[in-house]
Amino acid sequence: MSKAQFRTCPETGLQYHKQAEMLIRAHAVVAVVILLIGGIAALLVTLTRWPAIHLLPADRFYQLLTSHGVNMLIFWIISFEIAILYFCSSTLLKCRLATPKIAWLGFILMLAGIVVNNAAVASGTASVMMTSYVPMPANPNFYLGLILFAVGALIGCFVFLGTLVVAKDEKTYEGSIPLVTFGALTACIIAIFTIASGAIVLIPTWLWSLGLINNIDPAMYRVVWWALGHSSQQINVAAHVAVWYAIAAIVFGARPLSEKVSRGAFFLYIAFLQLASAHHLLVDPGLSAEWKIFNTSYAMYLAVLASMVHGLTVPGSIEVAQRSKGFTKGLFEWLRKAPWGNPVFSGMFISLIGFGFIGGISGVVMGTEQINIIIHNTIYVPGHFHATVVIGTTLAFMSLTYFLIPTLFRRQVAFPGLAKWQPYLFGLGMSVFTLAMMGAGTLGVERRHWDMAFTNTALSFDYPASAFTLMGIVGISGVAAILGGAIYILVTVVSVFFGKRVESESSYGFDMTTLSRADPLLVPDGGHEAAGKWGLAAPGTFVLAMFFLVIFVLYYAVNWKYLASVWPMS
Amino acid sequence: MNEHTSSGERPIKIPLMQRVLDNPFILLFIGIFVPAVFYIIWGIMEIVNIPIAP
Numbered sequence: 001m002s003k004a005q006f007r008t009c010p011e012t013g014l015q016y017h018k019q020a021e022m023l024i025r026a027h028a029v030v031a032v033v034i035l036l037i038g039g040i041a042a043l044l045v046t047l048t049r050w051p052a053i054h055l056l057p058a059d060r061f062y063q064l065l066t067s068h069g070v071n072m073l074i075f076w077i078i079s080f081e082i083a084i085l086y087f088c089s090s091t092l093l094k095c096r097l098a099t100p101k102i103a104w105l106g107f108i109l110m111l112a113g114i115v116v117n118n119a120a121v122a123s124g125t126a127s128v129m130m131t132s133y134v135p136m137p138a139n140p141n142f143y144l145g146l147i148l149f150a151v152g153a154l155i156g157c158f159v160f161l162g163t164l165v166v167a168k169d170e171k172t173y174e175g176s177i178p179l180v181t182f183g184a185l186t187a188c189i190i191a192i193f194t195i196a197s198g199a200i201v202l203i204p205t206w207l208w209s210l211g212l213i214n215n216i217d218p219a220m221y222r223v224v225w226w227a228l229g230h231s232s233q234q235i236n237v238a239a240h241v242a243v244w245y246a247i248a249a250i251v252f253g254a255r256p257l258s259e260k261v262s263r264g265a266f267f268l269y270i271a272f273l274q275l276a277s278a279h280h281l282l283v284d285p286g287l288s289a290e291w292k293i294f295n296t297s298y299a300m301y302l303a304v305l306a307s308m309v310h311g312l313t314v315p316g317s318i319e320v321a322q323r324s325k326g327f328t329k330g331l332f333e334w335l336r337k338a339p340w341g342n343p344v345f346s347g348m349f350i351s352l353i354g355f356g357f358i359g360g361i362s363g364v365v366m367g368t369e370q371i372n373i374i375i376h377n378t379i380y381v382p383g384h385f386h387a388t389v390v391i392g393t394t395l396a397f398m399s400l401t402y403f404l405i406p407t408l409f410r411r412q413v414a415f416p417g418l419a420k421w422q423p424y425l426f427g428l429g430m431s432v433f434t435l436a437m438m439g440a441g442t443l444g445v446e447r448r449h450w451d452m453a454f455t456n457t458a459l460s461f462d463y464p465a466s467a468f469t470l471m472g473i474v475g476i477s478g479v480a481a482i483l484g485g486a487i488y489i490l491v492t493v494v495s496v497f498f499g500k501r502v503e504s505e506s507s508y509g510f511d512m513t514t515l516s517r518a519d520p521l522l523v524p525d526g527g528h529e530a531a532g533k534w535g536l537a538a539p540g541t542f543v544l545a546m547f548f549l550v551i552f553v554l555y556y557a558v559n560w561k562y563l564a565s566v567w568p569m570s
Numbered sequence: 571m572n573e574h575t576s577s578g579e580r581p582i583k584i585p586l587m588q589r590v591l592d593n594p595f596i597l598l599f600i601g602i603f604v605p606a607v608f609y610i611i612w613g614i615m616e617i618v619n620i621p622i623a624p
Contacts, residue, residue: 164594176592185594189601196602197610219620223613227605263591270597274605278613286620287613295609 006094009407011502012250016408019100020090024083024408026107027156028401031079032492034114035394038071039485046482050475051452051468058450062127065448069130070121073389074232075114075149080397081187081239082110082156087408088184088242089163095172098162106155109148117145129448131229134205134216143206150195150202157188157195179256179263180249183242186266191235193274197227219286230277233389237307238269240351240396244314247348247396250403251339254321257313257538265313268306276300279367283376289369296367304364311356312545315349316538323537331533331540347399347423354427355392358434359384361552371559374566379474380441387434390481395427398488405492411499419491426484432477440470442562 005018016024041064047055048064056064090097097103119141120126126142164185167173177185201224207213245262248254256262278295281287315335322334339345362384366372375381405413413419445452445467452471454460533539590596 161594161598176588182591185597186601189594189598192598193602193605200610217617219617220614223617224610227610231605264587267591267597270601271604274601275609277605277609281613286617288616291612291616295613299608 006096012407014091014407015094017090017096019103020086020097021408023097023100023103023107024086024091027079027083027086027110028404028408029496030107030111030114031076031083032401032489034071034076034079035485036489037118038068038076039482039489041065041068041071042485043479043482046475046478048450049452049471050478051471053475054451056450059124059127061450062129063121063124066127066129067118067121070117070146073130073229074146075117077236077389077393077397078149078153078191078232079110079114081191081235082106082153084239084243084397084400085156085160085184085188086163087404088181089160089167092178092181093163093167093172095163095167095170098159098166102155103159106152106159109152109155111152113145113147113149113152115145116141116148120145131225132205133225134208134218134221137209140206140209143202143209146198147202147206150198153191154195157191160184160188176259176263179259180242180246182263182266183238183245186269187235187238187242189270190231190238190274194228194231194235197224197231201225201228219284222281222284223287226277226280227274230280231274233385233393234269234273234276236389236393237273238266240355240393241266241307241310241314243396243400244310244348244352245317247344247399247403248314248318248321251342251345251348252318252321254317257316257320261309262313265306265309268302271302272299273303273306276303276363276367279372282369282372292369296372297369300367301364304360304367307356307360308545308548311352311360311548312541314352315544316541319538319541331543334540341420343402343419343423344399346420347395347402347427350423350427350431351392351395351399354387354395354431354434356548357551358431358438359387359392361555362387362438364552365556365559368556368559371556371563374559374563375438375441377447378441379445379447379471380438381447383434383437383441386430386437391427391430391434394485395423395430398426399423401488401492405495405499406502409496409499410502411495412502413491414494414499415487415491418487422484422487422491424484426481426488429477429479429481429484433474433481436470436473436477440467440474443467443470445471 006015007018007021008015044056044064045061045068047053048061086097086103089095117126120139121142123139125139128136128138128142132138132142164177164181167177176182201221204213205216205221208216245256275295276299278287278292279300282292282296318338319334322338327334327337338349362380366375366381366384402413402419405411441447443464443466444461445463452463452467536542584592
């Protein structure tokens, strides 16, 4: 056994390797700072797309949209995810982190990349938005910053894999790795594919921006770039699903309904989730229908199936845990009596519902070549991914933060009253925001245009009045959600830097301690089914799943009906 | 691959799928290979085969 130093959290029993703990803290703090920058940009972008306010001039709008996109979709999310990778490997497997010095090098590269990229965007010479489609040029430092960040994140992924090897070699666990760590492994694998794709497309583009390469083929760029742009959001999906499982275990002592099924679902993510990138290219002329349909409607559905499995098993495991504790009345006492005042749970559950009902269903519609055309490249698209990335991922990460502040940072959560309401304001505000965006997108409102009214343009388009109303709702609900995000940052920063210390006897200075795990839930007489209904262990979850299926089928059918009206045939 | 029970009496055959799921590097290979072939290589081949305008 190494002489690495560990401490055990007396409340949770979690065991932290000192170097891993410092790295987790560093990545989490940087992530929250980036969230603040991206959040300020979000406010200004929202107030510009709100037609009644229309705050910024065009050049500032595109500059801040670029800053918002890159900071939120790349820097905030991946920085937090590297923290999760280290937590799920070193902490959950009770082992030392592999090569901490190299991990710090990765962190420094990520930080340098964030600074270089943000400086380029702030200079006003890189307002190319996150996609940075060629031949639209940006300041070379825009690409360089992304490359540095990607290399740093890639190092983080390999440190995670190395830590799995260390844990197996030093026998800190028996059998298979825990399901939450397996979810993190899934995120890590998708991240490696994503970052490799980013390197393939961004290094030549950087050289092109320096004048060292004459031409980058735009069609080729789009294919490879979306393996970065969309797959980076699939890292999020795997990571936040892992967080759902972790929070179900933390708050309820829940165990997965079936480890095999849940691991099988993560395996489907590993193999197929990244293929969904193709839905961004469904109207690109150079790609065949076979390529488009295989990568979206066929392969992607296997990943959708996996998401539905997780959406069933996470609340199902919570229901079984609650029923085992005696909440057995009716179908939903387990849910009514859940700790809705605990932001760790409430945020996670809103994340799960929002991701499934809004992000998941709209994602399938967008991944179907025929009905995708109704909303392709409209504001429906950011409506969809704000449901998946913001309600799904960001809210899940916020929930986890409320758990990590006491156990990782050893501080009490400041402003507990605000923290209690924060997931509701953020989650529900963002739910209205995404639904209104999707409504406006269905009416054809464009995705990125600074002025939907096309003021003083040669070619104009008259949207129905309802489109302007929906964009007004986007503005109001967006500001509400941003306020929720600001509360999260306030609570987190005050807690971590100025919060009252959690008193404990834990300290560094001993090599290894035993992680005291919560006792597994006792199986009642007759099995978990005895506490359920109709022979089902989780009947309430089954009813919720059927409700989801009905909404899914209805919305899918309505879109086909709507397609028929868009293209009338006689 | 066989693994012995705690009593050491009866070997347990670990199913192939579990062995795959327990090996992060096989999973890494699958997670790179499948999208690289079906999304990137197939997609690039289609772009490359577009005739260049005279």
